[in-house]
Amino acid sequence: MEHIIKGLPKAELHIHTLGSIRLGTLLAVIDDAGIDAPFESVEDIEELFQYRNFTHFISVYSQVVDCITNESHFERIVLEMLEDCARCNVRYVEASFSAYDHIERGMEFPAMVDALNRGIRKAKRQFGVESNIRIDLVRNAGPDAGMSVLDLIEEKPDNIVSVDIGGSEDKVPPKPFAPVYQRAKQMGLHLVAHAGEAAGPQSIWDALNHLNVERIGHGVTAREDPELMKHLKDKKIAIEMCPVSNVRTGVVSDIASHPIRQFFDSGLLVTVNSDDPSFFHTDLNNEFTQLHRHLDFSLEELFQISLNSINVSFLPRQRKVELRDSFEREYEQLGPL
Numbered sequence: 297m298e299h300i301i302k303g304l305p306k307a308e309l310h311i312h313t314l315g316s317i318r319l320g321t322l323l324a325v326i327d328d329a330g331i332d333a334p335f336e337s338v339e340d341i342e343e344l345f346q347y348r349n350f351t352h353f354i355s356v357y358s359q360v361v362d363c364i365t366n367e368s369h370f371e372r373i374v375l376e377m378l379e380d381c382a383r384c385n386v387r388y389v390e391a392s393f394s395a396y397d398h399i400e401r402g403m404e405f406p407a408m409v410d411a412l413n414r415g416i417r418k419a420k421r422q423f424g425v426e427s428n429i430r431i432d433l434v435r436n437a438g439p440d441a442g443m444s445v446l447d448l449i450e451e452k453p454d455n456i457v458s459v460d461i462g463g464s465e466d467k468v469p470p471k472p473f474a475p476v477y478q479r480a481k482q483m484g485l486h487l488v489a490h491a492g493e494a495a496g497p498q499s500i501w502d503a504l505n506h507l508n509v510e511r512i513g514h515g516v517t518a519r520e521d522p523e524l525m526k527h528l529k530d531k532k533i534a535i536e537m538c539p540v541s542n543v544r545t546g547v548v549s550d551i552a553s554h555p556i557r558q559f560f561d562s563g564l565l566v567t568v569n570s571d572d573p574s575f576f577h578t579d580l581n582n583e584f585t586q587l588h589r590h591l592d593f594s595l596e597e598l599f600q601i602s603l604n605s606i607n608v609s610f611l612p613r614q615r616k617v618e619l620r621d622s623f624e625r626e627y628e629q630l631g632p633l
């Protein structure tokens with residue numbers, strides 16, 4: 297069964313580059329920089345990566361951000377992330393990058409983007425995975441910082457397809473980012489926001505009404521609002537769901553009670569993603585397997601989720617057609633689940 301799920305062609309639309317850092321690489325990066333870190337071994341990191349709640353997760357994430365001290369580290373981090381994706385038969389990735397976190401710590405945006413693109417090009421050659429970059433504007437830094445990152449993207453737009461806001465959704469609502477999103481749209485960037493993960497349905501409404509987002513990251517709390525569910529369906533707003541992440545940060549109690557089954561059955565445009573695979577000890581094979589085991593998703597339904605990801609991706613129309621065709625061909629070769 298897991299062998300068949302592994303063979304399904306897939307796409308990752310919501311995966312954070314730093315959240316994918318291999319633990320060994322994190323230790324190597326710390327060693328390289330000669331800095332004092334709150335962990336010295338893989339066991340230490342695994343212990344640190346047990347979260348009490350969403351706020352605790354954000355604080356642990358920030359400790360890892362502190363460990364990255366050189367722009368060139370991102371080449372290795374993204375290359376290894378894409379190698380791990382390829383192992384799950386992922387063919388297309390929108391790699392989220394929280395640039396401002398690192399700018400704040402003294403790093404240069406153009407050098408980071410170049411490092412990411414070197415890793416992306418190598419991954420395409422070595423593993424056949426195709427990727428674009430989505431920039432998380434880091435909502436905790438506020439809208440002015442968001443504008444400053446847009447200035448940088450304008451100067452260095454290489455392979456960047458969208459903007460997003462991730463972070464402490466409960467403390468920083470979407471509305472003040474409206475002018476930032478308006479400008480991003482004028483720049484030709486696609487629009488996404490984390491919403492309905494650590495805050496209620498109003499946060500999703502605000503992301504839709506004030507930021508005009510095309511996709512919602514997480515969207516879990518939409519289940520509390522039937523009118524919102526209908527709106528998401530009618531407007532064909534895609535939801536980037538991250539089931540294992542939601543269990544690990546305590547947003548839902550277990551996979552069996554995750555609303556993805558309800559969303560899928562209600563006809564919402566659902567995609568499945570691993571969010572921060574290293575931090576949550578998951579990957580896309582595991583996400584799909586959990587859905588099969590605990591929420592009874594059939595192979596056909598899982599394949600529909602893969603196709604949804606291609607359909608709502610920020611790839612050019614023709615590339616979507618080509619990928620869909622190759623996915624269909626691969627799917628026909630798979631045996632029954």
Ligand SMILES: [Zn+2]
Nearest residue numbers: 462490513571
């Ligand atoms: Zn995320």
